[in-house]
Amino acid sequence: MEPVTPRRVLRVLAFATAVLCTLIVAVAATARATVVSEGFYQSVLDEESAYDRLYDQVLVDPKAAAVARNLLAGLPVPEAVVTSNIKLVLPPETVRELTHEQIGNVVGYLRGDRDPLDLSVDLRPVLDNINDLAQIYSGDLVASVQNRTEPDFDAFSADLSTTLEDVLAGRAPASLPALPLTEEQAAKAAEHVLAALPEERREALRADVEVALGDGDIGTVLATVAPALVSERTHASVARLRTLAGGDDWNLDRSLDLTGLHRIHPYTAVGLGIVEAVAAALLVIALVALWLTGSPAPGRRPMLLGWALASGGLLTALFVVLVRLLGGGRLVDPSTDRPSGLTRLLDDLQDTALDDMTVAALGSALVPLVAGALLAGFGWAVQVRPRPRTATAYVRPLATGASALALAGLVLVPLAAPSAPRRCEGSVRLCDRPYDEVAFLTSHNAMSTTLDRFIGPLQDPAITTQLDDGVRGLQIDTYRWERPDEITARLNDSDFSAEQRTLIANVVNRVNPPREGLWLCHAVCRAGAIELVPELREIGDWMRDHPTEVLTLIVQDAISGEETAEAFARAGLTDLVFTPDEDPAASWPTLGEMIDSGRRLVVFAEQADGPAAWYRNFYRYGMETPFSFQRPDQMSCVPHRGGTGKRLFLLNHFITAGGGSRLDAGEVNARDFVLDRVDQCERARGRPVNFVAVDYTTIGDARGAVDALNANR
Known part of the structure; x- marks a missing residue:
């Protein structure tokens, strides 16, 4: 020691x-x-x-x-x-x-x-965005409202007041009042309109309002004063945010x-x-x-x-x-x-x-x-000091053994490794399941996305990203932009004069200029639109990159079946589309059979039924629940379009309170909420739910609910 x-x-x-x-x-x-x-x-x-x-x-x-x-x-x-x-x-x-x-x-x-x-956080960009959104929405309220003639100036003034109140409250006017005005009446009406604005903003807008009233152009009047009206109304709500934050800069130290x-x-x-x-x-x-x-x-x-x-x-x-x-x-x-x-x-x-x-x-x-x-x-190692000869004596046998093991591995490992089990829709068990017994997460108004800057979007990511996230059913709306002459044609049977019809067409053309081609829109294309054929082409590319996936499109069609078939052909999807049996009561193939055939894109229409054999009316083959619920507790399973007794079952599972409700989606897209409603509707209809259609697929766990349905069936 x-x-x-x-x-x-x-x-x-x-x-x-x-x-x-x-x-x-x-x-x-x-x-x-x-x-x-x-x-x-x-x-x-x-x-x-x-x-x-x-x-x-x-x-x-x-x-x-x-x-x-x-x-x-x-x-x-x-x-x-x-x-x-x-x-x-x-x-x-x-x-x-x-x-x-x-x-x-x-x-x-x-x-x-x-x-x-x-x-501290600068809230001004957020406050500006709120004000901009309110003004855009107010513009949409009056964009395509038709004029209605009034018998006299008093009636015209009363209806003009009602129209202003509607815009101020965020409601779409039923129509725009119309009456040829004298110069004196135009000045009087302008005074009436400008009285709704703050005094300091009236003179700057007076000339434009008087000229528009003199021409009978009520649409331009509203387009002129609506931003100012909305800005004043929005100011109260924005002021609440400022009060809560303590000003334009929100000091987080206090919170x-x-x-x-x-x-x-x-x-x-x-x-x-x-x-x-x-x-x-x-x-x-x-x-x-x-x-x-x-x-x-x-x-x-x-x-x-x-x-x-x-x-x-x-x-x-x-x-x-x-x-x-x-x-x-x-x-x-x-x-x-x-x-x-x-x-x-x-x-x-x-x-x-x-x-x-x-x-x-x-x-x-x-x-x-x-x-x-x-x-x-x-x-x-320095202490042990192995002799070099001893160390090198092991090199040759070790190298020989390693080479032999590597060669054996190359030969034996591929033989011993089990082949990967076949998967359909990500699951081994779904390959032998008939199409009409599988549940698919379905995106309601899939094209109406935040990414594509739709006003009132019902989804956040792009369609292909929704597919990446597990969506296997897409509800899309096909449209053409309305042309001024199409709007005027609807007025031919009215009592409007030729001059008035021309005036209306000019207003619509200015507010909502047409765009050629076929589009995916939600109700009106001015509130958001993406071109149909390029989007279909992207869907086809996604399907070819995912060869074991089956996809269903349910089209709310405002274009003809011929135009739809042509769009699918231009997008290169004709080799993917599946043709259902002519008899809606006939059995459906399994997912595995559809994948093996290469025909794994099922396309239904809400209105059309052909002419392409693969483009069939959904309600011949399927049934659905109602789709207009104002609150979650109103959701029901009562029969709607398609009646009862069909092999396919669409569950409309979203809230439409003045548009889609992101807040309510947090409740109704919850896994247990979805499963409870599916169970209730399946017992009521005697058929499994196939399409669980939801708004905001990224909110809640609707995908988890669909996976549970497929696992438990």
């Missing part, structure tokens, strides 16, 4: 110092890579899809919905229009930019680069509990750098001392340094595990007042952040552990 000497004591102290300093350096490196790194927080947010979940889970939560309804109650726009356009009012890129800005402020504060902490952030600030801003620098310097000194006090025997000094570093790495790993076990896994305690969607998001973000911090810390521990092990191994 080596006697206790000053040299030995110094070696022990140097070893302990090296181990402790390795721990400190590893922990400090972890903190720099996580706590004071902007990239760390951004990575956690992206990893948990936080920005998508904000719209799909948090803003549709019942508690959050109540706040949204209160804030938006004063807008001259139906609630459903604002909530369905929430990604236009508050774009994801804006949320991401604002979040990254606040992350930069927090990290700068923790590093000591910014003091004091300033967390968030930042006590913990302020508590660690002194350590991260000043202490972290100093501690890391001191620990690194002491580590170098300790390693030098170990080398100098170590045994001069060959390999002993590298082994001593290696054991010190490896021990420090092992101590760091044990420290990380202990902190994780005793820390409770929570950085922020949950609050019962928060919306459940927000609570789940915060919990998931915390879990991911802690997991990533743990991985980073263990990675920091692994560096000295591996380096120490290699250094110690080198020292041991």
Whole structure:
């Protein structure tokens, strides 16, 4: 046993110092890579899809919905229009930019680069978007309203007042009053219209209003004054937001509990750098001392340094595990007042952040552990000093054996590996299931997306992204843009004069100019449109990239069957379309049979029935539930189009309260809600539900419900 000497004591102290300093350096490196790194927080947010979940889970939560309804109650726009356009009012890129800005402020504060902490959000872009949306909506209200002649000036003035009130309240006028006016009457009517505006804005608009009234152009009158009217009405709701936020800049310091952030600030801003620098310097000194006090025997000094570093790495790993076990896994305690969607998001973000911090810390521990092990191994190898001849004696047999094993692997592994099971729609069990016994997640008004900037969108991502997310049924609407002459033709049987019909056509042409071709629109193409053939071509490309998927299109057709067939041919889909049996009661093939045939695109129409053999009227083959529900508790299973007793069953599962309701989608798209209604309707109709049609497929878990239906059948 080596006697206790000053040299030995110094070696022990140097070893302990090296181990402790390795721990400190590893922990400090972890903190720099996580706590004071902007990239760390951004990575956690992206990893948990936080920005998508904000719209799909948090803003549709019942508690959050109540706040949204209160804030938006004063807008001259139906609630459903604002909530369905929430990604236009508050774009994801804006949320991401604002979040990254606040992350930069927090990290700068923790590093000591910014003091004091300033967390404020500029609300002006959001407030401007709300006002713009209200004005766009008000323009749509009057875009295609027909004129109606009035018997006298008093009746004209009364109806003009009613029209203004409708626009101000966010309602579409029943019609526009029309009456040839004298110059005196036009001036009087202009005064009547301008009285609804703030006094300081009247003179700027007076000339345009008087000229339009003199020409009988009520559409131009409304187009002139509506933005000003709506801006005033919108001001009250925008003022609520400003009051809540404390101005155009929302200071988050007053809304968030930042006590913990302020508590660690002194350590991260000043202490972290100093501690890391001191620990690194002491580590170098300790390693030098170990080398100098170590045994001069060959390999002993590298082994001593290696054991010190490896021990420090092992101590760091044990420290990380202990902190994780005793820390409770929570950085922020949950609050019962928060919306459940927000609570789940915060919990998931915390879990991911802690997991990533743990991985980073263990990675920091692994560096000295591996380096120490290699250094110690080198020292041991120097001590053993195997003869070169002994080492080389094993090279040839080892190489020969490795080559033989590799050759055997090339021959035997492919023979032994089992072939991958066949999958249809992602499931082995669905290949032998008939088409009419499979449930398909179906996107209602699939083309009406936020991405394509539809006014009042009913889906968020593009159609092909919906397919990537598990949608296998698409409800789409085909249209042609109305031309002014088509609108005028509808007026030929009216009592309007030729001059009045020309005036109406000119107004419509100016407000809603036509565009040639075939389009996917929702009700009116001016509220959003995408070209039909290019979109069909993209669907075909997706199907060819996914050769084991069966897709169904249910077309609300405002174009002819011949035009539809031509569009499918131009899009190159004729080799994919499936032709149903002429007898709607006949059995359907299995998904596997449809996939094997290559004919796996089923296309139905709401109106047409041909002429292409593959283009059949849905209601010959299928039945549905009603589709106009104002509230979730009104949803029923009573027969609607298609009657009863059909082999295919479409479940219309969405709320249409003045348009789609993003808020209600958070409730009705919940997995249990979908399953309960499907069970109720299947018992009532005696047939399995095939198409579960929902708005906002990314909200809730309708896909999980459909997967459960297919698994349990």
